[in-house]
Amino acid sequence: MTGEKKKKIIKTIKIDVDKCNGCRACELVCSAFHAAPKYSSNNPARARIRVISEPLKDIYVPVYAGDYAPAECAGRDKYTIDGKEYDECAFCRASCPSRNEFKEPDSGLPLKCDMCEGEDEPLCVKWCLSDALVLEEREEEVDEEEEQEELEVGLESLADKHGLEKIMDALARMSKKE
Ligand code: SF4
Numbered sequence: 249m250t251g252e253k254k255k256k257i258i259k260t261i262k263i264d265v266d267k268c269n270g271c272r273a274c275e276l277v278c279s280a281f282h283a284a285p286k287y288s289s290n291n292p293a294r295a296r297i298r299v300i301s302e303p304l305k306d307i308y309v310p311v312y313a314g315d316y317a318p319a320e321c322a323g324r325d326k327y328t329i330d331g332k333e334y335d336e337c338a339f340c341r342a343s344c345p346s347r348n349e350f351k352e353p354d355s356g357l358p359l360k361c362d363m364c365e366g367e368d369e370p371l372c373v374k375w376c377l378s379d380a381l382v383l384e385e386r387e388e389e390v391d392e393e394e395e396q397e398e399l400e401v402g403l404e405s406l407a408d409k410h411g412l413e414k415i416m417d418a419l420a421r422m423s424k425k426e
């Protein structure tokens with residue numbers, strides 16, 4: 249299927265793990281920005297970024313919430329960094345049924361980084377005073393039809409998992425945040 253091409257800004261947050269000191273300001277500001285109403289509370293469990301910490305070895309790895317996965321994947325990854333073996337899926341970005349990461353604590357709905365839509369700069373980047381998070385932007389041509397298909401597939405899997413009513417409730421709550 250060929251469709252119209254349109255320009256899209258691709259945003260990338262470059263993560264320098266060596267500069268991260270584990271302060272978790274990114275988690276706090278993300279959860280505050282996404283609270284309803286905005287900035288009314290902060291709870292890192294609601295953040296779209298998680299810092300995996302190993303304080304004794306001074307290792308901190310920020311991980312961003314990515315796409316929702318309706319089923320657990322069959323293949324897993326296990327990392328060993330500086331002699332410490334991390335849990336399977338520790339650095340995975342997906343909100344998936346196998347674990348509680350990147351899920352809204354009350355509703356269980358998946359969380360995904362939206363790059364702080366509407367803001368000039370992602371807030372986690374702005375408040376990372378160690379410069380461990382740096383925003384880069386570039387322009388790319390994308391297929392409009394493919395974008396629409398992606399959206400429909402995403403909405404369908406969400407409705408399958410949580411039920412349409414729960415999705416509509418969450419949308420209603422989100423629209424009141426502005
Ligand atoms: S704000 Fe920056 S330094 Fe602090 S935990 Fe997040 S990424 Fe690391």
Ligand code: SF4
Pocket residue numbers: 274277278279281295296297312313360361362363364370371372373
């Ligand atoms: S870019 Fe915004 S939504 Fe994404 S993790 Fe950072 S603060 Fe949260």
